[in-house]
Amino acid sequence: MNLKKYLFLILLPGFLSCHKFLDQQPVDYVSDQVTIVDATSAQTAVRGIYRKLSSDNYYGSLFQSFGYLSGDNVQWTGSQSIIQQFITHNLKSDNGNLESVWTGIYSTINLANHVITKVPGVKDPSLTQALSNQLTGEAYLIRALSYFDLVRTWGGVPIVLTPTLTPSDKDTVKRSTAAQVYAQVLSDLNTAENLLPAPASGSPNPVRANKETAQALKARYYLYQGQWADAANYASLVIGDVKNYTLLKPYSAFFFPASAIATKESVFELSYSATNTNGHRGYWQPPANGGTRQWAPSDAFISLVNDPTIGGNRNTLVAKTSAGLWYGNLYYRSPATDPAYIIRIAELYLIRAEARAQQDDVSDALADLDTVRARAALVPSTATTKDDILLAIENERRIEFAFEPHRWYDLVRTGRAAAVLGVSDPRKYVFPLPIAEVNLSKGNLPQNDGYQ
């Protein structure tokens, strides 16, 4: 029987299991060893930061919801009590949205850190110094915004300035104080302002950051810090660029019709596409329009915004279903390509108005306030005293930025949360840290006072 002779032929394929067979590389992903190596990959990574910034967890929806749900413009109409916790100011540390936003912001920071660390060292002739500065500057700016959002939400947080390469990289990073985080924000904004080029005159590109984006954010930063002169100065720098930024009329012109994207109203907005959609509309729109209407404008807000002497033409922010239910209509496009608005020129007018009023410059403050009011088709404010004007600005901001992340942060910043929202316990002015993060931190991240 010569069978045995052929036996090895049959066995052979089994022993072909050489090393290569067990060394499979993905085709859907690339190794993290070769990520930022030339001009193209540097640009690719920076676009990635913007897409992280625009993710559902951050400016896409959830972070934005922190700012307005905790205010007084929105009521809870869905089934998830994690939303209700924001509205009733009874936040619990196991609220899943806290964790989502926390990780959403820090993953944006991580990619920014990759760019900040790696891009300056890339040797590629096509990566000019100007391009390198611009890309690095954008990363600094987004990192500054990220820490700003973290600190105004939670107070002091851990400061991470290097890219994460191993799981234990950040095990020893301790929680910083709020002041330290604000200092980091300012430092990053200054760096960004230095690195970023000025916008092309007359054709601004508000979906990408430039020098004036940094200045606008600095204006907001100084407002939060109560450094009124700086706030007013930086606001003026941006307002002064009249070729690039202007208050569009009517109010709805910055978001309606659907073609209204990257308008001159926006100093910084985020872009979405049919591929990278913005989930925000889903929370606001009623089922008839393909949404879930998890939350809706409150009755109080509806009456304010529909009052022609208060809302003016801003009542286009809300709409009504055939069944008579009101819903927010700032995010409405399909496919869901609604921009996320980070800072609009209207905000800079109101920042300057507030900063001027705080410096007792009543007439200039009124002028800025009335500019915004006029755009909303309202008569000039009747406020005269400093306190009246500040209150008028507060109320103006409530309507102007109703569905953008401002109301809660404004009331906390101005110490008015107790009076307006009835939140008298100052420990509630920062949110609880996500309990999972506290538990994972090995003691580096003590919980905020008043929460467990």
Next chain:
Amino acid sequence: MKRIVPYLLLLLSIRVMGQNTNNIDITGKIYDQKTGVGLPGATVHIKGTTHEVVTDKDGRFRFLTGQKLPVVLQVSYVGYQAREVAENTSRNIDIWLAETSSQLNDVVVVGYGTQRRKDLTSAISTIKAAEVAGTPVASFDAQLQGKAPGLQINSNAGVPGDGIFVRVRGTTSINADNNPLYIVDGVFVNNTSLQTVNSGGRSTSPLADINPADIENIEVLKDASATAIYGSRGANGVVIVTTKRGGFNARSKLNLDVSTGAAWAPKLWDLTTGPQHAALVNEFYTNSYQDAVAANDPAGINKYKTQPFIGSALNPGVTTGRGTPDLQKTYDRLHEIFRTGNLQNYNLSLSGGNKETRYYLGGGYTRQEADIKPLYFQRVSFKLNVDEKVNEYIQVGVSNNFSRTFRNQGRAGDGPAGGLLQSALHTPTYLPELNADGTPARWAGFDNLQVLLKNYNVNTVSLRYIGNLYFDAQITPELKFHSTFSLDYNNYNESEYWNNLTQLGAPPTNGLATSTITQSSTWINEQTLSYRKNFSGRHNLGVLIGNTVQSNPVNITFAQGSGFPSNAYKNISSAATRTSWDSSRKANLSSFFARIDYNFANKYYVELSGRADGSSKFGVNNKWGYFPSVGVSWRAKEETFLKKVDAISDLKLRASYGITGNQSGISFYASQGLWSGGYGYPDGSSGDQPGAAPFQLSNPNLKWESTKQANLGLDLGLLNGRITVDFNVYYKYTSNALLLLPIPGITGFTNYYSNAGEISNKGYELGINSVNIRNGAFTWQTNFSISGNTNKVEKLPAPIYQYNRNWIVMQQGSPLYSFWLYKQLYVDPKTGASVFEGQVNGTLPASARQVMHNAMPKFFGGINNTVTWKGFDLSVLFSYQYGNYTYNLNKFFGEGGGTRDANRVIFSDQLRRWQKPGDVTDVPRVTAYGLSYTIDQNSRFLEDASFIRLRSLTLGYTIPRRITERLKVETVRVYFSGTNLLLLTKYTGPDPEANVTGIETVQGLDLGTPPQPRTIQFGLNITL
């Protein structure tokens, strides 16, 4: 052993035709008592002589000898009870043999071979497919509930063809696969659903591609001695499926099986009527207003000052209310969606063989409608098994399974848009189906039910081929070489179309369509060389060595379109906006294995096995894993002191220990640090340019998860094998568990693949089979099984929370599938408010949240009684589970106390709410304030889901042969089978076996899934 029970003789249907003391001429035929089929190859021996004949392919024999009458015929056949028949006349006789209940000589399929049951050192359960054929489910694994000790089967939803929950001896892993390895005719088949469409969290079962009617039997390998030869695939047990084959020298046999029946939901939810709903919401407003005043909350006072259900609906201009409660109508949507589904099943097979060739040809068609519209499952399958003896040394053969399954799928599960039970169950009953203008009304974020039912268009077609080609060479009588090439190929084609009447396709989307094509294949090449020899009569040695190489490429192509010109256009190419993506991945595995078994005088057994596996999923340092095992057994019955004890027919003690591994279920590239594209963003004001971002952190040290398992077993046979007992205790300890370990969010990541956890399982399994009564015409058998398993997470660096509101937690010291809830202690009879454990001054800190119960049973099993009498056969199977809990999410939503007003249905249970001081109830006073209705993780909805279910009942009648013979038909059997005819449970939902998701780490969340159907079927089985 050859002694016969005297009363067996009493019922022989032998009629004496006359007396004759001359030479014998006896002809006859040997039949299987149950099926009435002739038994070829049975031995007929005249007692006290050397005369012996073997039956032919029809089971016939003839004696023509000079022996004198009367004689005693001894009839024997493998797997059947031997019989002696006294004969005092020459004539034609029929002899019926009963299958032996003592399975000691049964051949059991083990890893890469077979063994006699009495020679096993390991814990293996065998299930004959015929025993469970009456249960009309799409996949064979779903038929096994209550059938094998240690095998836990839970149906997640009453949707045919859906994935089910299967565990062999508990759950060993967190993020790697916990399902057993399924092997069909030597092919490692894929058991991970390829589903990508959203069906509300559920997923389909790839095993439903296999026609259960083609299966001969199923073995469940449980302990390490049995599974270690499968190395990295063995930790969760191995299920070996053997399909039907023909017989050499067997007459060709045609079998037709036809059945038809009905399926319906035996119990649904109790909902409030429209007036009750309205009254509860009004009460909620009244109470909330009081509380708002007490809390001095101006917003609340304003919101709740006016009840919504006031005024006259007939005169809507006068008030703004919705009309007083008594004016509300009730709309019953549940009975619009639940139906009596139709079941159809047709199977045709042809088998047989000659000296060199044997074959089995099968064709099947099944259509099963769910108890809920519009879901159904349909399968067409073909089967061809052929074996050919090329010469006396070489045999080659093929196995082929080809099937096409079609599923009309729907979102029965979680999620608002397109959700079937969201529309039918969760919509408040007072809301009408039509708007005032006659258009379909959509409420509460859910689709209109009628619109949904008329326009549902979600379909899945799975084309599946499972087959292999083998080559056997008997090199010497002791040495055998075996080589196979196997393929499991699945083309899985899913499509969805949501026209503009549905919520998902409504304007401004204007129609939404997706198409996903997934192609998964697993090819395996395997060689074994086996040697078996008996030395000097008492030493029996077997050696096996082998290797396999395996590759599993998966490719997915996805396209989506929205913005269709009209509902007449359905193809994505017609859509205004089109997006697409594709993905491909591949994992390889290379293995070497060996086994040595030795026994001395069939008394002392020892078996060693081991396997080395190299996987492409792991880092360079840890690609290879090694998995040894040892098993010993002692057949005490063979010892002299027991040989003479007639009462004990078998006694064997077994012990085994070994290590098995796990690597399936994790990402193919889990160990690598990766960035992902797809983060496009514009450079100018619009138009995405390519972007990339970190995707996962690397872990070059990622390695096998390994499970050590010790098993002690006892096999006992009593009363000549009429009672057999199979008892095992085991302890499994899994270390280096593969899991997505949470890491601090400040890293920019939420988790990474790591070997971090340790999990233990310990338990027992007891199976008792008893032939209570057996005589010629009447038999009664009982099979009983009970198994218990205790699971514990021994080590986990950080808790892992599951599902969207973290209802489930995995944490150190608790079992997997534990619930994480706030414990409602009682409802204060004075105030009507819920009182929670750990509440402080009316607030409930997160630290009060605790682990409560879990979704796994303390013990489970089944009891099966089979009775045959003449042509009748009756089989009744009860299955049971005890100590498992289910979180009743339907009730959580339905008992919201009116807080969700028009957004959610209210269950009748809400009527038991606290109303006045002194009321004792667990349903708190309805109000928006306080903790009563604002805690999403209230333990009030966690319910004991223990149950006893009449799993199946089958009654059959085989028409007597004297009638069928005239029709030239071998056997005709008619039968009735029913499933789920009775359910005893304290669970308040329709069915305690319910789970919303196919996610492996989540169990026991009941939301929006249809209950298990009750089914009845009538069938006819004909063999020619």
